[in-house]
Amino acid sequence: MDTSVETGIPTRSDLPLRVINSSPEAILKAQKRARLSFRQIRTENIFNKTLMLMGLIMVILVLGIFLTLIVQSLPSIKALGPKYLWGEVWDPVQDIYGAWPFLLGTLLSSFLALIISIPFSISVAIFLGEYHPNGWLPNFLKNTVELIAAVPSVIYGFWGLAVLVPLVRTFESHIGVAPIGVGIFSSSLILAVMIIPYAASLGRSMISMVPSHLKEAAYGLGATRWEVIRSVVLPYTKSGLFAGILLSLGRALGETMAVTMVIGNTSLIPKNIFAPGNTMASVIANEFTEADKPVYLSALIELGLVLFLVTVVINMIGKKIIDRFTND
Amino acid sequence: MKLNSFKFRHSLFTGVFFAILSVSMVSCGGGSNGGGSDSTSTDDALIGAGSSFDNPLFSKQFSEYSKTNGLKVNYQSVGSGAGISQLTAKTVDFGASDAPMNGKQDSALSAPAVHIPITAGAVVLSYNLPDVKDTLMLTPGVLADIFLGKITKWSDPAIAAVNKGIKLPSTSIVIAHRSDGSGTSAIFTTYLSKVSEEWNTRVGKGTSVNWPAGLGGKGNEGVSGLIKQTPGCIGYIELAYAIQNNMPYAKLQNKAGNFITPSIASVTAAANIQIPADTKVSLTNTDAADGYPISGFSWVIIYKEQKYGDRTQDRATKLVKLLSWMIHDGQQYSSALYYAPLSSAAVDAGDAVLKTVTFDGKPVLQ
Numbered sequence: 001m002d003t004s005v006e007t008g009i010p011t012r013s014d015l016p017l018r019v020i021n022s023s024p025e026a027i028l029k030a031q032k033r034a035r036l037s038f039r040q041i042r043t044e045n046i047f048n049k050t051l052m053l054m055g056l057i058m059v060i061l062v063l064g065i066f067l068t069l070i071v072q073s074l075p076s077i078k079a080l081g082p083k084y085l086w087g088e089v090w091d092p093v094q095d096i097y098g099a100w101p102f103l104l105g106t107l108l109s110s111f112l113a114l115i116i117s118i119p120f121s122i123s124v125a126i127f128l129g130e131y132h133p134n135g136w137l138p139n140f141l142k143n144t145v146e147l148i149a150a151v152p153s154v155i156y157g158f159w160g161l162a163v164l165v166p167l168v169r170t171f172e173s174h175i176g177v178a179p180i181g182v183g184i185f186s187s188s189l190i191l192a193v194m195i196i197p198y199a200a201s202l203g204r205s206m207i208s209m210v211p212s213h214l215k216e217a218a219y220g221l222g223a224t225r226w227e228v229i230r231s232v233v234l235p236y237t238k239s240g241l242f243a244g245i246l247l248s249l250g251r252a253l254g255e256t257m258a259v260t261m262v263i264g265n266t267s268l269i270p271k272n273i274f275a276p277g278n279t280m281a282s283v284i285a286n287e288f289t290e291a292d293k294p295v296y297l298s299a300l301i302e303l304g305l306v307l308f309l310v311t312v313v314i315n316m317i318g319k320k321i322i323d324r325f326t327n328d
Numbered sequence: 329m330k331l332n333s334f335k336f337r338h339s340l341f342t343g344v345f346f347a348i349l350s351v352s353m354v355s356c357g358g359g360s361n362g363g364g365s366d367s368t369s370t371d372d373a374l375i376g377a378g379s380s381f382d383n384p385l386f387s388k389q390f391s392e393y394s395k396t397n398g399l400k401v402n403y404q405s406v407g408s409g410a411g412i413s414q415l416t417a418k419t420v421d422f423g424a425s426d427a428p429m430n431g432k433q434d435s436a437l438s439a440p441a442v443h444i445p446i447t448a449g450a451v452v453l454s455y456n457l458p459d460v461k462d463t464l465m466l467t468p469g470v471l472a473d474i475f476l477g478k479i480t481k482w483s484d485p486a487i488a489a490v491n492k493g494i495k496l497p498s499t500s501i502v503i504a505h506r507s508d509g510s511g512t513s514a515i516f517t518t519y520l521s522k523v524s525e526e527w528n529t530r531v532g533k534g535t536s537v538n539w540p541a542g543l544g545g546k547g548n549e550g551v552s553g554l555i556k557q558t559p560g561c562i563g564y565i566e567l568a569y570a571i572q573n574n575m576p577y578a579k580l581q582n583k584a585g586n587f588i589t590p591s592i593a594s595v596t597a598a599a600n601i602q603i604p605a606d607t608k609v610s611l612t613n614t615d616a617a618d619g620y621p622i623s624g625f626s627w628v629i630i631y632k633e634q635k636y637g638d639r640t641q642d643r644a645t646k647l648v649k650l651l652s653w654m655i656h657d658g659q660q661y662s663s664a665l666y667y668a669p670l671s672s673a674a675v676d677a678g679d680a681v682l683k684t685v686t687f688d689g690k691p692v693l694q
Contacts, residue, residue, distance in 0.1 A: 089538060090538060091532075091537070091538035092509075092534055092535075092536045092537065092538070093531065093532035093533065093534045093537050093538065094532065096538075161553060161557075165557065166557065169557075169558075178500065180502060180543065180558065181557065181558065182543055182554070260507065260546055261546065261550070264543040264544060265507030265543065265544025265545070265546070266539065266542065266543060266544055267538055267539065268541075276543050276544075278507075278544070282507075285508075286507045286508040286509070286536075286544070286546060287508065287509045287536050288509075289406065289407040289409060289410055289508065289509060290407050290408065290409040290410075290508070290509025290510060290511075290535040290536065291409065291509060291536075292409040292412070292430070292432075292433060292509075292535060293432055294432075
């Protein structure tokens with residue numbers, strides 16, 4: 001012991017012996033540590049359970065909505081049968097309900113909006129994701145596009161009615177259709193503006209995530225920028241771009257307020273894309289408050305059920321397509 | 329693994345619990361449209377719900393009434409149909425509706441209800457013909473044919489025959505109607521069903537109908553938006569809305585053959601007819617010689633026997649006294665808000681109905 005103090009180098013005898021300390025203080029300390037780790041485990045478990053519960057609540061919520069729709073539309077399903085889906089007359093006075101004009105109106109306006117919006121959203125995505133990811137102008141553009149999604153839809157409706165509809169009316173009188181202004185075409189234009197941000201932001205983040213070594217390899221082989229985008233970036237991101245487009249389609253299918261203000265709200269089957277029509281969401285919003293007969297109310301709820309199912313089916317088809325894209 | 333399966337089972341139980349909860353909520357919601365808590369007994373204020381048409385007048389009347397009597401009335405302007413649903417669910421003291429209750433709504437009630445005419449309004453035909461300076465005149469037949477889509481041009485000889493001396497353009501007629509279910513549509517289609525057999529069989533009457541032609545706008549503002557924007561457009565809106573927004577509106581030929589300009593006076597005149605004891609009368613196509621034909625009452629609907637749930641005699645008395653004030657002194661606020669004051673015949677009929685309202689079998693008003 002003495003030597004070690006002199007040399008300053010600890011010898012073997014200096015090292016504390018590893019004995020199990022059974023003094024009461026030590027036991028208390030060990031118990032404390034055990035309790036602490038038990039508490040940690042418990043926290044972990046509670047957190048885990050909370051997450052699970054939250055997830056479950058979401059599932060139950062969707063199932064509950066689905067169940068509500070089914071239960072409440074039972075009277076109408078019983079009274080009208082499957083003919084409801086392809087019936088062409090919606091006559092609340094005589095209790096004849098056919099959802100076909102509204103189904104057609106919904107699909108027509110949404111897909112038309114999608115077709116109009118795709119060039120814009122893809123261009124914005126490529127511009128922001130590939131050409132100019134940084135800088136004040138791209139940032140400004142990015143924020144503006146995101147702002148489009150934040151504007152309440154009733155404002156789009158107002159703007160559509162005040163600005164877009166007169167323009168469409170002038171356009172219609174030039175091409176020789178009845179110059180009404182409101183109609184499927186106007187609502188598709190409004191919808192197209194509203195859904196651009198969804199596909200654009202998702203597309204942008206997908207494009208900016210393309211590994212740079214792929215692009216650099218292509219540049220190394222002498223590819224131009226356009227060729228890189230066409231044969232590297234787009235093939236790599238197609239499932240993401242498609243997912244964005246699908247997201248925007250879902251938004252278009254369910255949009256109510258802006259559409260009802262510019263679509264013309266008629267139960268007649270639209271003859272062309274400039275004719276007035278109606279969508280399922282806008283019929284529900286319009287007629288729900290004064291649906292004074294049980295079957296009428298139920299028929300409106302069944303319309304909601306159909307809209308729900310259409311959205312689910314389109315999403316499922318989309319998922320399938322995304323899977324196929326990503327697999328090959 | 330064992331622990332895991334236990335946890336899974338545990339969460340499954342939670343899941344089932346919530347599923348049952350949601351299903352039970354579903355079945356509750358199915359029964360009554362109003363749902364919600366029974367707020368009638370919580371505080372002192374009377375609660376009403378229904379017609380949005382009545383709302384501006386009611387707001388004024390209730391605020392004036394509370395100045396003198398200290399009674400608060402909470403009115404929810406949710407639409408006539410929803411008002412009747414809430415009365416059926418007994419979540420309100422009174423409902424207000426632009427159309428009397430139909431047979432199905434009546435049979436849904438657990439006890440008989442009475443209608444009290446509270447005010448009257450009119451539906452006018454507004455149009456957009458920039459070059460026409462004189463007031464357009466319409467006959468019932470021409471009007472029905474326009475809305476049936478049979479007359480498609482303003483220059484049609486049938487319109488010209490009524491409007492001698494007015495040069496009408498050859499533009500197409502664009503029809504604007506309400507897209508939302510509304511009492512305004514109900515009054516208008518009831519009128520068309522009365523004057524046109526074809527309309528009656530092909531379209532019928534109701535808060536929402538299957539329009540043979542035209543565009544739909546949401547609310548009075550939606551329809552007037554379409555009219556203002558579209559040259560050659562004709563649509564129907566409430567008289568008060570048309571006056572407030574300086575929209576042109578047509579003179580309409582009534583049953584007696586006179587062309588009547590819609591106004592507060594001509595609507596009150598339309599209501600000066602023989603009114604049945606239950607007051608459920610449509611003023612459309614009125615017999616009154618100087619009455620505007622597309623007029624209609626708006627009613628307050630209450631239960632005839634006021635003792636239901638945990639209602640007190642005091643509450644019932646307050647309600648009936650309020651209604652009595654509304655059809656008498658309360659009428660002075662009508663004209664300023666472009667409502668037609670009740671005709672004397674309507675006030676008498678309302679008085680008679682209020683006398684039949686009982687609490688525990690005894691009349692509320694002595």
